[in-house]
Amino acid sequence: MDLxxxxxxxxxxxxxxQGIVEKRPTLQILSAVHLQATAExxxxxxxxxxxxxxxxxxxxxxxxxxxxVDASNFFQVxxxxxxxxVTLTLIxxxxxxxxxxxxVFKLATFNAADFPVTxxxxxxxALMMEAGALRRVIDRVHFAVAPDDxxxxxxxxxxxxxxxxxxxxxxxxxxxxxxxxxxQAPYTGELGIGRKMLLPRKGLGEIRKLLExxxxxxxxxxxxxxxxxxxxxxxxxxxxxxxxFPDYRQVLPASYKRRVLVDREALREALRRVSILATxxxxxxxxxxxxxxxxxxxxxxxxxxxxxxxxxxxxxxPIAMGFNARFVIxxxxxxxxxxxxxxLGEALAPCILKDMDDDNALFVVMPVRLD
Amino acid sequence: MDLxxxxxxxxxxxxxxQGIVEKRPTLQILSAVHLQATAExxxxxxxxxxxxxxxxxxxxxxxxxxxxVDASNFFQVxxxxxxxxVTLTLIxxxxxxxxxxxxVFKLATFNAADFPVTxxxxxxxALMMEAGALRRVIDRVHFAVAPDDxxxxxxxxxxxxxxxxxxxxxxxxxxxxxxxxxxQAPYTGELGIGRKMLLPRKGLGEIRKLLExxxxxxxxxxxxxxxxxxxxxxxxxxxxxxxxFPDYRQVLPASYKRRVLVDREALREALRRVSILATxxxxxxxxxxxxxxxxxxxxxxxxxxxxxxxxxxxxxxPIAMGFNARFVIxxxxxxxxxxxxxxLGEALAPCILKDMDDDNALFVVMPVRLD
Numbered sequence: 001m002d003l004x005x006x007x008x009x010x011x012x013x014x015x016x017x018q019g020i021v022e023k024r025p026t027l028q029i030l031s032a033v034h035l036q037a038t039a040e041x042x043x044x045x046x047x048x049x050x051x052x053x054x055x056x057x058x059x060x061x062x063x064x065x066x067x068x069v070d071a072s073n074f075f076q077v078x079x080x081x082x083x084x085x086v087t088l089t090l091i092x093x094x095x096x097x098x099x100x101x102x103x104v105f106k107l108a109t110f111n112a113a114d115f116p117v118t119x120x121x122x123x124x125x126a127l128m129m130e131a132g133a134l135r136r137v138i139d140r141v142h143f144a145v146a147p148d149d150x151x152x153x154x155x156x157x158x159x160x161x162x163x164x165x166x167x168x169x170x171x172x173x174x175x176x177x178x179x180x181x182x183x184q185a186p187y188t189g190e191l192g193i194g195r196k197m198l199l200p201r202k203g204l205g206e207i208r209k210l211l212e213x214x215x216x217x218x219x220x221x222x223x224x225x226x227x228x229x230x231x232x233x234x235x236x237x238x239x240x241x242x243x244x245f246p247d248y249r250q251v252l253p254a255s256y257k258r259r260v261l262v263d264r265e266a267l268r269e270a271l272r273r274v275s276i277l278a279t280x281x282x283x284x285x286x287x288x289x290x291x292x293x294x295x296x297x298x299x300x301x302x303x304x305x306x307x308x309x310x311x312x313x314x315x316x317x318p319i320a321m322g323f324n325a326r327f328v329i330x331x332x333x334x335x336x337x338x339x340x341x342x343x344l345g346e347a348l349a350p351c352i353l354k355d356m357d358d359d360n361a362l363f364v365v366m367p368v369r370l371d
Numbered sequence: 372m373d374l375x376x377x378x379x380x381x382x383x384x385x386x387x388x389q390g391i392v393e394k395r396p397t398l399q400i401l402s403a404v405h406l407q408a409t410a411e412x413x414x415x416x417x418x419x420x421x422x423x424x425x426x427x428x429x430x431x432x433x434x435x436x437x438x439x440v441d442a443s444n445f446f447q448v449x450x451x452x453x454x455x456x457v458t459l460t461l462i463x464x465x466x467x468x469x470x471x472x473x474x475v476f477k478l479a480t481f482n483a484a485d486f487p488v489t490x491x492x493x494x495x496x497a498l499m500m501e502a503g504a505l506r507r508v509i510d511r512v513h514f515a516v517a518p519d520d521x522x523x524x525x526x527x528x529x530x531x532x533x534x535x536x537x538x539x540x541x542x543x544x545x546x547x548x549x550x551x552x553x554x555q556a557p558y559t560g561e562l563g564i565g566r567k568m569l570l571p572r573k574g575l576g577e578i579r580k581l582l583e584x585x586x587x588x589x590x591x592x593x594x595x596x597x598x599x600x601x602x603x604x605x606x607x608x609x610x611x612x613x614x615x616f617p618d619y620r621q622v623l624p625a626s627y628k629r630r631v632l633v634d635r636e637a638l639r640e641a642l643r644r645v646s647i648l649a650t651x652x653x654x655x656x657x658x659x660x661x662x663x664x665x666x667x668x669x670x671x672x673x674x675x676x677x678x679x680x681x682x683x684x685x686x687x688x689p690i691a692m693g694f695n696a697r698f699v700i701x702x703x704x705x706x707x708x709x710x711x712x713x714x715l716g717e718a719l720a721p722c723i724l725k726d727m728d729d730d731n732a733l734f735v736v737m738p739v740r741l742d
Contacts, residue, residue: 073674080644095675103644107675273451273474303444304466304478 001065001090003037005057007078007100010086013057014075017046020053020206021071033071034115035088037061045118046071051203052118053210054235068110069096077105118237121228125192126221127170131214131231133185137172138208140183140334140361145201146176153243156198159222161191169360170220172199173248179327180248181334183361194222196240203227203238210234251364253350256343258316260289261356264340267294268332270308274298275325277306284368285325289344290318298325321347322370328353331363372436372461374408376428378449378471381457384428385446388417391424391577392442404442405486406459408432416489417442420610422574423489424581427604439481440467448476489608492599496563497592498541502585502602504556508543509579511554511705511732516572517547524614527569530593532562540731541591543570544619550698551619552705554732565593567611574598574609581605622735624721627714629687631660632727635711638665639703641679645669646696648677655739656696660715661689669696692718693741699724702734 017033025031025048034045042059045052067090074096078086083101091097091106098105138157146154158173162184170191171184207229211218218231222240229236271285278285278298288295294312299305321344332340337357344351347370353363388404396402396419405416413430416423438461445467449457454472462468462477469476509528517525529544533555541562542555578600582589589602593611600607642656649656649669659666665683670676692715703711708728715722718741724734 070674076647077644077677080647082640082644102641102680103677104679105648105675105677108673269453270473273448273453276447276451277476302479303441304476306448306474306476308475309473 001035001037001067001088002063003042003059003061003088005042005059005086005088007081007084007086009057009059010088011075011078013042013044013055014071014078016053016055016210017044018071018075019209020046020048020051022048023072029068029110029114029116031070031072032068032110032115033074034066034068034112036066037064037088039064045115047116047118048202049116050200050239051206052237053206054118054237055210056233065090066112067096068112068115069107070110074098074107077107119226121221121223121226121237124221125190126219126228126230127168127187127189127191128217128219129170129185129187131211131216131218134218134220135208135211137170137183137185138204138211140363141172141174141181142201142204142208143174143330143334144176144179144181144363145174145204147201149176151177152241153198153245155243156200156241156245157204158245158248159191159197159199161193173245175246175248175251178324178366179331180251180364181331181361182248185360189219192222194224194240196242196244197222198241198243198245199227199238200241203236207236207238210236251350252362253343253345253352256345256352258289258314258319258344260294260315260342260344261313262294262310262340262342264332264335264338264355267310267340268329270296270310271325271329271332274306274308275329277303278325282368283324283326284322284370285328286320286322286370288318288320289314316344319344319347320370321351322368323351323365324368327365331365335361335363372406372408372438372459373434374413374430374432374459376413376430376457376459378452378455378457380428380430381459382446382449384413384415384426385442385449387424387426387581388415389442389446390580391417391419391422393419394443400439400481400485400487402441402443403439403481403486404445405437405439405483407437408435408459410435416486418487418489419573420487421571422577422610423608424577425489425606425608426581436461437483438467439483439486440478441481445469445478448478490597492592492594492597492608495592496561497590497599497601498539498558498560498562499588499590500541500556500558502582502587502589505589505591506579506582508541508554508556509575509582511734512543512545512552513572513575513579514545514701514705515547515550515552515734516545516575518572520547522548523612524569524616526614527571527612527616528575529616529619530568530570532564544616546617546619546622549695549737550702551622551735552702552732553619556731560590563593565595565611567613567615568593569612569614569616570598570609571612574607578607578609581607622721623733624714624716624723627716627723629660629685629690629715631665631686631713631715632684633665633681633711633713635703635706635709635726638681638711639700641667641681642696642700642703645677645679646700648674649696653739654695654697655693655741656699657691657693657741659689659691660685687715690715690718691741692722693739694722694736695739698736702736706732706734
């Protein structure tokens with residue numbers, strides 16, 4: 001293997017790869033990025049066994065070949081190289097020689113043949129959607145997916161087909177039991193529904209990163225055990241979670257007793273200030289809704305208390321409720337519009353938050369009990 | 372106590388104070404900032420018992436008074452306030468009411484009388500120097516002072532009077548046993564030499580921060596147990612370390628056998644790259660000096676090896692030496708000139724580094740044994 005590659009292209013390849021590989025792998029080879037040089041350029045593959053990213057990069061290949069190198073080690077090296085063009089050569093000692101400017105690195109390698117084979121996806125049906133639309137869907141759902149819950153089905157975003165007046169729509173749903181979010185976007189092609197439709201949290205996050213800066217269509221196919229995301233030069237294979245997502249529609253209240261309209265930024269900033277004195281464990285803030293406005297209060301023993309007034313429009317009876325400030329702030333942060341509607345029931349019933357400018361997402365936050 | 376203060380001024384006061392106070396104080400009151408409102412404005416005092424910072428801030432005082440509040444807690448609150456003017460009022464409950472925009476915080480307070488009294492300095496003699504000159508002296512010495520050595524005398528910068536052709540010069544010296552740096556600057560007035568002249572590392576760092584952005588003269592007085600730094604609106608009282616600084620002149624070689632001239636940035640960047648594969652424990656890099664140039668090499672088991680060429684001018688015989696890359700990089704980073712001279716003896720003798728554009732500083736790095 002012998003090739004020339006632009007330093008920035010190499011850094012991009014390795015930055016992606018080292019985000020995927022396991023930090024403390026059970027098998028050493030799983031810390032490696034697999035590099036394959038062909039007449040078309042350089043193909044880099046990284047996997048943590050739950051997901052595999054295969055991406056193509058521009059390179060001038062003089063001798064085709066393949067090698068596996070520790071991804072994190074190679075990334076550290078690539079980042080500090082000075083010079084535009086990097087030469088990568090597999091030398092007789094089996095090491096990968098990295099030349100750039102006045103630097104010559106000789107990196108230890110793994111046997112490329114030991115690198116795990118990416119499983120094929122037994123699914124021809126795929127949906128197509130805009131990369132920007134998928135990014136927005138993930139942004140509005142990812143934060144609510146449980147990071148590591150023993151209710152295993154909560155550790156991924158559930159994907160489903162939803163009828164809409166405008167045509168076929170794909171919806172992603174995430175919840176950690178304290179809040180629930182869904183977001184959706186139109187698609188063309190075919191959404192192949194498999195046995196389980198649960199995309200794991202890490203895969204969702206990595207797909208979001210890979211989509212950064214790309215404008216164009218992506219294809220997404222679901223098999224029985226895995227999903228495959230593709231766009232020019234990038235292929236992501238993600239193993240689906242083998243667990244059941246709860247019937248989230250049961251959680252959504254059918255109607256509401258009170259409705260509050262509020263400026264999104266004003267509420268978010270007020271909450272940010274009040275939460276400084278929210279109790280550490282539950283971040284609990286008291287929301288007193290009345291015709292005079294919303295009064296937020298919090299108290300922390302030994303530190304003090306705080307009160308903040310926020311202008312609202314309330315339809316319905318006054319009510320006092322408690323919320324974990326962080327959960328509400330996170331929801332408000334992924335919204336984009338100026339005004340938010342809060343749909344409320346009784347003090348301990350789920351609260352629905354809607355971006356007034358966006359029908360394609362819905363957010364639910366569970367209240368906490370006030371002392 | 373009742374006063375109005377600009378939000379930015381309050382944040383500046385509390386940012387300083389919370390940098391001084393102990394994070395896990397033995398006495399709760401030591402986590403507090405003491406605030407005193409007088410006709411002149413607001414005076415804030417913070418201490419960790421080894422150092423005390425007293426600083427004045429602009430405020431419109433309606434009712435004079437004093438209070439002590441948890442510095443970190445108040446800083447968190449002040450940072451998020453929205454609005455230009457903050458009202459601080461000591462209310463009947465003994466709490467400090469903080470009003471700004473739509474926010475009302477009521478913070479818990481300590482009994483102001485419990486706040487420790489700042490010891491007076493029994494020393495009338497003081498030197499005067501430019502703030503910018505003192506900043507530069509600290510920048511070139513602070514990093515080399517041991518952070519927490521059981522050779523207690525190394526945990527501070529030694530201060531001494533040095534004769535120079537240009538007049539009186541004050542020199543700061545720091546060492547952790549692996550490297551030693553001194554830097555000096557002219558002064559007027561009188562350098563009152565006390566029993567011990569060891570400024571502790573934390574005090575040095577906090578003084579450096581307080582000097583940021585101030586252009587003008589500072590006064591520095593040394594008593595038997597403490598030093599006092601003053602400039603308009605700021606007073607810093609630092610307890611000196613009760614320990615002996617080593618006789619550092621013994622470490623400085625009287626002459627050298629080899630002299631190397633090298634571009635500072637080129638050497639620093641090359642070292643930064645090579646150090647990626649330096650062994651973790653000692654960061655050891657091999658320096659091979661010869662008439663062809665400087666060859667830097669490093670090797671890390673399981674990762675690989677690296678070689679980098681740097682252009683130099685060598686006077687004297689070729690030699691191979693080992694250095695901890697981090698120590699050399701840190702020295703090169705605090706220099707400002709384009710060219711550096713390395714004065715070398717035998718392989719394990721101390722190496723002197725000099726900024727060719729700066730006679731007022733000197734740096735020594737101890738070599739490490741090559742395998």
